[in-house]
Amino acid sequence: MVIKPKIRGFICTNAHPAGCEAHVNEQIAYVKSQTQAADKPKNVLVIGASTGYGLASRITAAFGNNAKTLGVFFEKEPTEKKTASAGWYNTAAFQKAADEAGLWSKNINGDAFSHELKAKAINIIKEELGKVDLIIYSLASPRRTDPDTGEVYSSTLKPIGQGVTTKNLNTTKRIIDSVSVEAANEAEIQGTVDVMGGADWELWIKALSEADVLAENFKTTAYTYIGKKLTWPIYGHATIGRAKEDLDRAAKAITESTSSVNGKAYVTSLNAVVTQASSAIPIMPLYISAMFKVMKSDGEYQGCIEQIQSLFVENLYNDSPRLDDEGRLSQNYKELDDSVQDRIQHIWDTVDTDTIDELTDYAGYHNEFLKLFGFGIDSVDYEADINPVVEINNLV
Numbered sequence: 001m002v003i004k005p006k007i008r009g010f011i012c013t014n015a016h017p018a019g020c021e022a023h024v025n026e027q028i029a030y031v032k033s034q035t036q037a038a039d040k041p042k043n044v045l046v047i048g049a050s051t052g053y054g055l056a057s058r059i060t061a062a063f064g065n066n067a068k069t070l071g072v073f074f075e076k077e078p079t080e081k082k083t084a085s086a087g088w089y090n091t092a093a094f095q096k097a098a099d100e101a102g103l104w105s106k107n108i109n110g111d112a113f114s115h116e117l118k119a120k121a122i123n124i125i126k127e128e129l130g131k132v133d134l135i136i137y138s139l140a141s142p143r144r145t146d147p148d149t150g151e152v153y154s155s156t157l158k159p160i161g162q163g164v165t166t167k168n169l170n171t172t173k174r175i176i177d178s179v180s181v182e183a184a185n186e187a188e189i190q191g192t193v194d195v196m197g198g199a200d201w202e203l204w205i206k207a208l209s210e211a212d213v214l215a216e217n218f219k220t221t222a223y224t225y226i227g228k229k230l231t232w233p234i235y236g237h238a239t240i241g242r243a244k245e246d247l248d249r250a251a252k253a254i255t256e257s258t259s260s261v262n263g264k265a266y267v268t269s270l271n272a273v274v275t276q277a278s279s280a281i282p283i284m285p286l287y288i289s290a291m292f293k294v295m296k297s298d299g300e301y302q303g304c305i306e307q308i309q310s311l312f313v314e315n316l317y318n319d320s321p322r323l324d325d326e327g328r329l330s331q332n333y334k335e336l337d338d339s340v341q342d343r344i345q346h347i348w349d350t351v352d353t354d355t356i357d358e359l360t361d362y363a364g365y366h367n368e369f370l371k372l373f374g375f376g377i378d379s380v381d382y383e384a385d386i387n388p389v390v391e392i393n394n395l396v
């Protein structure tokens with residue numbers, strides 16, 4: 001089949017296997033070209049390993065540090081008529097490259113929030129790895145089924161307190177308009193905390209601890225976005241921000257509960273990047289397009305793989321990690337610099353539909369968006385007939 005992007009609103013409903021493979025190989029090549037820390041992870045569990053920051057973490061652990069990686073994700077398989085989701089093809093490509101490099105790697109596709117999937121992962125760790133010394137928690141999901149009660153929690157992207165009307169880059173119409181989002185009610189706030197907060201991260205660590213598969217001095221990190229004034233109304237001070245505060249609580253609780261093996265849990269604050277998760281957040285296309293313009297012109301912008309490569313070297317495996325005021329590992333300090341934020345604010349205040357391309361890097365945003373699904377990559381022939389059915393080796 002010839003595969004062209006099918007974009008519906010902020011999502012692309014198909015993916016290109018060869019494009020996803022090229023995107024993964026690009027990230028592998030980047031990591032291999034970098035200098036790594038002397039201290040390295042050996043056996044790594046990546047929860048949310050197929051796209052975005054989780055995939056970048058898995059690539060960094062495996063191809064930068066020669067670690068064995070067990071990847072957990074929730075992706076759609078291909079059929080003869082329908083492509084798989086991008087994360088499926090990404091994982092197939094990751095595994096192919098790992099096989100070629102002789103790196104141990106296994107994959108589990110299913111609901112990471114369930115007890116069953118945790119038990120499956122633990123069995124593999126026990127049988128084949130012994131213990132894990134790094135656990136990356138990088139899930140982004142709109143829903144979570146409570147594994148004990150069966151209750152389904154939903155997360156929302158809404159402000160807290162009062163509704164917000166804000167400037168917006170409408171990616172469907174390619175215009176600047178405004179978007180209004182009503183304030184969340186208490187149930188919606190709690191639902192978002194239940195999905196995107198620290199509860200499931202704690203359940204994972206508890207299950208791993210009870211199975212005695214946490215190595216002495218293991219580390220674990222979950223990812224957050226700490227923005228400033230521009231993104232506060234719909235992120236930092238909104239439902240998702242409340243959920244992220246719960247990660248800070250969970251990190252402390254995990255560190256305390258695993259003190260017998262000297263475990264250490266961190267929240268890491270990362271750059272705003274184009275991923276399937278962030279493109280669903282109303283203000284992000286405009287914020288990221290303006291931020292790209294500023295940070296790329298300074299030569300300072302880092303995407304997923306650059307952020308995670310630096311996280312390993314500068315923070316996770318460094319004797320003097322860079323911590324923010326709340327004790328989080330800080331990777332997006334350049335984006336948060338006041339002078340950078342002021343320049344983004346200026347673009348935000350002045351841009352209109354006619355000046356989108358002049359004042360922002362929306363073209364760059366859109367290219368990154370297409371790339372998430374394996375489109376818009378120079379080396380790929382998008383006119384070629386390609387089989388959508390690709391298997392993931394070592395899928396257990």
Ligand SMILES: NC(=O)c1ccc[n+]([C@@H]2O[C@H](COP(=O)([O-])OP(=O)(O)OC[C@H]3O[C@@H](n4cnc5c(N)ncnc54)[C@H](O)[C@@H]3O)[C@@H](O)[C@H]2O)c1
Nearest residue numbers: 048050052053073074112140141223224225272273275277
């Ligand atoms: N994108 C950003 O700008 C940004 C910035 C800072 C922090 N973060 C944080 O990084 C983390 C990862 O976000 P991302 O943007 O890389 O997201 P993403 O959408 O690219 O990746 C989400 C991952 O979670 C997996 N997943 C979702 N539901 C699952 C389930 N039920 N079971 C198993 N796997 C499941 C997906 O398969 C995928 O591997 C999130 O905590 C997010 O808040 C993102």
